[in-house]
Amino acid sequence: MRKLVKYDLRNGWHNTYYKIGIFVLVIVVINIIGVNSIKMVIDNNKINADILDYICFVLGGPRYIPEGMFSMYVIPVLWLLIQVGISYTIGYYAMNDLHAYGQQVLLRSSSRAKWWISKIVWNVTMVSLLYVIIFIVTIVSAQIAGCKWDWELTTDIARDVCNIDMIAGKSQEILIVLMVMPLLTSITLSLIQMVLALILSPMIGFIVVQSIVILSTIYAKKWLISNYAMLSHNKITCASDIKYTDGIVINVILCLAAFVIGLCYFQRCDILPKNEEV
Amino acid sequence: MYIELKDISKSIRKTEVLSNINLRLESGKVYGLKGKNGCGKTMLMRVICGLIKPTNGTVDYNGVVLWRDIDVPKSIGALIENPSFIPGYTGYENLELLSSIKGKTSEEEICDVMIKVGLEPYDKRKYRKYSLGMKQKLGIACAVMGEPEVIVLDEPINAIDEAGVELVRELLEELKKKDKLIIIACHDADEMNVLADEVIQMEKGHII
Amino acid sequence: MFKMIKLELKRGCTSIGMLISLTMGIACMLYQLIPWINKFEKSKKMWQIYEEYTSFTRGGFYNLWFPSLLDAASIYYFYFVGIIAVLPFAASYYKDKKSGVIKNICTRIRKKTYIKAKYIATFITGGIAVTIPLIVDFLLVRLYIPYDYFCTDGTLMSAVTSWGEYMLDHPYIAAVLLLFAWFLWGGVLACIALTVSAFSENYFTIQLMPFFFMLILFYLPGFIPVKYSVVFPYFFLTIFGNSNPIIGIVISLVVATGLYVLFVTREAKRDIL
Numbered sequence: 001m002r003k004l005v006k007y008d009l010r011n012g013w014h015n016t017y018y019k020i021g022i023f024v025l026v027i028v029v030i031n032i033i034g035v036n037s038i039k040m041v042i043d044n045n046k047i048n049a050d051i052l053d054y055i056c057f058v059l060g061g062p063r064y065i066p067e068g069m070f071s072m073y074v075i076p077v078l079w080l081l082i083q084v085g086i087s088y089t090i091g092y093y094a095m096n097d098l099h100a101y102g103q104q105v106l107l108r109s110s111s112r113a114k115w116w117i118s119k120i121v122w123n124v125t126m127v128s129l130l131y132v133i134i135f136i137v138t139i140v141s142a143q144i145a146g147c148k149w150d151w152e153l154t155t156d157i158a159r160d161v162c163n164i165d166m167i168a169g170k171s172q173e174i175l176i177v178l179m180v181m182p183l184l185t186s187i188t189l190s191l192i193q194m195v196l197a198l199i200l201s202p203m204i205g206f207i208v209v210q211s212i213v214i215l216s217t218i219y220a221k222k223w224l225i226s227n228y229a230m231l232s233h234n235k236i237t238c239a240s241d242i243k244y245t246d247g248i249v250i251n252v253i254l255c256l257a258a259f260v261i262g263l264c265y266f267q268r269c270d271i272l273p274k275n276e277e278v
Numbered sequence: 279m280y281i282e283l284k285d286i287s288k289s290i291r292k293t294e295v296l297s298n299i300n301l302r303l304e305s306g307k308v309y310g311l312k313g314k315n316g317c318g319k320t321m322l323m324r325v326i327c328g329l330i331k332p333t334n335g336t337v338d339y340n341g342v343v344l345w346r347d348i349d350v351p352k353s354i355g356a357l358i359e360n361p362s363f364i365p366g367y368t369g370y371e372n373l374e375l376l377s378s379i380k381g382k383t384s385e386e387e388i389c390d391v392m393i394k395v396g397l398e399p400y401d402k403r404k405y406r407k408y409s410l411g412m413k414q415k416l417g418i419a420c421a422v423m424g425e426p427e428v429i430v431l432d433e434p435i436n437a438i439d440e441a442g443v444e445l446v447r448e449l450l451e452e453l454k455k456k457d458k459l460i461i462i463a464c465h466d467a468d469e470m471n472v473l474a475d476e477v478i479q480m481e482k483g484h485i486i
Numbered sequence: 487m488f489k490m491i492k493l494e495l496k497r498g499c500t501s502i503g504m505l506i507s508l509t510m511g512i513a514c515m516l517y518q519l520i521p522w523i524n525k526f527e528k529s530k531k532m533w534q535i536y537e538e539y540t541s542f543t544r545g546g547f548y549n550l551w552f553p554s555l556l557d558a559a560s561i562y563y564f565y566f567v568g569i570i571a572v573l574p575f576a577a578s579y580y581k582d583k584k585s586g587v588i589k590n591i592c593t594r595i596r597k598k599t600y601i602k603a604k605y606i607a608t609f610i611t612g613g614i615a616v617t618i619p620l621i622v623d624f625l626l627v628r629l630y631i632p633y634d635y636f637c638t639d640g641t642l643m644s645a646v647t648s649w650g651e652y653m654l655d656h657p658y659i660a661a662v663l664l665l666f667a668w669f670l671w672g673g674v675l676a677c678i679a680l681t682v683s684a685f686s687e688n689y690f691t692i693q694l695m696p697f698f699f700m701l702i703l704f705y706l707p708g709f710i711p712v713k714y715s716v717v718f719p720y721f722f723l724t725i726f727g728n729s730n731p732i733i734g735i736v737i738s739l740v741v742a743t744g745l746y747v748l749f750v751t752r753e754a755k756r757d758i759l
Contacts, residue, residue, distance in 0.1 A: 003378060003379050003380065004379055006378065007375065007378060007379050010375070011364075011375065014364070014366070070556060070557060070558070071556065073561065075561065075565065075704050077701060077702075077704045077705035078705070080701065081701060084697075084698070084701065088690070088694060091690050092688075092689065092690040101362050101363055101364055101372075103329065103356075103358070103362070104356075104362075104376050104420060105376065105379060106329075106350060107327060107328075107350060107351075107354055107355070107356055108376060108379040108380050109350065109379060110348070110349075110350045110351070110352050110380075111348070111349050111350055112349035112350060113349065202690060203569075203573070203690075203693055204506075206690075206694070207510075207566070207569060210565075210566075211562070211566075214561070214562060214565050214566075215558065215562065218558045218561060218562075219558065267349060268331060269331075270290075270324075270329070270330035270331060271324075271329040271330065272290075272324075272329075272330065278502055278503050278506060278573060
């Protein structure tokens, strides 16, 4: 099992290192934009920004749109770039591996379950790596910009730059929603994408996951799980009923469901040469 | 070691590709699958390898039933249809990567098996630059690397030169002496007569 | 050449990708339209209550048609237009090369003829995939809204701009021009993927490049003065204050020509390996 995981990490890296490089560049650009935006607020209001403000700019999510006020909506490109980047990095590896070289891997793994578990481990590792990159780049940018380390959101910056009008939660809650929930939600979405890629096609998996993401930016509904990744859509910052506790439960259930569905399907499916129709 | 196929049938989208196959294959022999194009040879090989699940019937590996007790045969090497490797790696790197999964094959063994099929282990060319014959040889090397108990080769001598064919013959003889169970499919009747101890004739998914 | 274009068009229009693209587009359209039609039927009975009626039909036809970007369905459609255009046929060149079909074709006709036919067919199928849901939406909305007028909401067009004035005077011609701009832009997106397939061997990258391209184009208008933002699809494909589909048509034709030259020049010279 360990050797299979090692193979996947090694082969996965070989297949995705350039995508990770592009992702790093994108995060750097997002952080440059963030630092400049926050700097304007700092200069206008004569305040200091906190490290959490910079993280909130990158991961906080788009503005909450109340029902019936759609004219306020703006496509949150920077936040979407991160979600799309994660989907793109994960997207094709597992299925590409299975229908070509991966057959040899499967014969050597001596168990389909082990092959699937190895892919799950690769998936989770890759998403976690991307988030580590996000945090490192953001923290370095914030440090260069001269932030303070109180781990508290600054009201003016949150309102003017991060699309958050009120902060009604405790510090620990904000930290969980801002730093843990995006990672957990991204892991869930990437597992869902991998299962759909296995059963249907990688493109369908990508479309479904990105549909959830874009609809979550419009509607603050509990069943659109990307909402749990956004501090700006959480109950502690707006008039929605998105709670992080519900998010943790739903994400864990969906992760397990994705694992089980993928395992059940994979243990029964025929591995035949696949013509990529879509 | 033996493989026993009992009442194996397989339908794909309402087309029956295999029908009531009953076979017992023993180790220390080379079995040749013979038949027209589309008669089900490759499908049968896929069933044996565990890549596809039969609609009916069982595949028994020494008392262990595939799809019931195990998902994938414990010790098998296969070359089915076109060989597929990572284009950006050399032949040796590709084999090294695969052997690292089970961790049983040493560097010397990989080099040895590549030489036996007529490939240069330290050739710096990437797989994408290989000729068709070289790709085929690498596929054979991959299948026999680590000396698995069961070796399945679909059209192994396709695109291989005369010298290469001779090397493949010697390799299969050597493996047969080591009590391996070898299944090959081949269109060349003369070659089949030389290589195979027992020829299994197939037609429209049946064994005749 | 014409025969080759016909063959490629047939392949593109009967592909599963075209089915998925049209399903996505029409599903979006129905999601927007059906609740609205329900509301409209209910409020028809209350048409005498002037305020309720006018607030319900605020903006008339052009608020409801997809390019208005005033509801979730049209935002969703706009977000995914890069994928909708690409799914039918854009990756066909990559698939032909990978499967070896290109060898069979290029032993029967000149390679340059095949490449040109491929480009034209990809352009047309991309345009069709993107435009058909808009045409269906146009016709269905027209069944219910018997008049065309613009509300005074500042987000929509008014007679202040020359295009806005033209739209008020000739709404049908304006709608046709807007549809044509969408058709051309859909074709451009599909051809971006086709051109990328000449440089990349990653199927996922080829399919997603137009999607990334659109995502970047959503963001860039924020960095340039408003009067120049008309060169971005967010403006020339929609019905906003300074929108103008004529600019969209010109930009699409220029980009399409550039991609054509790049793709044909590069691929005609390359060996088929």
